[in-house]
Amino acid sequence: MNQACPLVYLVRHGETQWSITGQHTGLCDIPMTANGEREAELLRDRLKRISFDRILTSPLQRAMRTCELAGFGQVAYADQDLTEWHYGDYEGKTSAQIHEQRPDWNLFRDGCPDGESVAEISARADRIVSQLSSVSGTALVFSHSHFLRVLTARWLKLEATAARCFFLNTASVSVLGYEHGREDPVIRLWNDRRHHGVVM
8 A cells, every 4th residue: 555645534424313214315404313423422432543634524414513523523624515415306305205206216327306416416526536635644524425425436436326336324434545556546444333333
């Protein structure tokens, strides 16, 4: 591993009521559940021994509160590009409800009516990738499931549609980096929840 290449830690926010029910939660700024806050607190011990050179968070409260409870609230920078997918007409709906009207709908292919297209969220992810690629050291990002999945696809130089292949639990830790150099982006760790006492 070339030490000049950055490592990027990705953290999905803790549980919300809508993450339990499977409702699409984009720009609706709902809080975490009490369990979600406990999940976020468990991140503190997991991450406190790592020295981070840049810390970013989505400005939505579920991500910012996760960042705070993990111990980084005072040093994180809120970046609007890290917000979740804007689901438009599908905000608050489950996939099952959407499929009743559009049986063949796929978020990562079709985007959302009156919301964000795949091209638009991909462009946001590309801006974050560009920012993170310039870090000399280790970065930490608090964000949301679908956005982080698109970010990962773009980090790997894949089309955003490849994000459908990546699954993320709440309050999970993933790590992006490189193998031999900047031409070899890789996933170094994915959807890890050992700090919850869970081995995935």
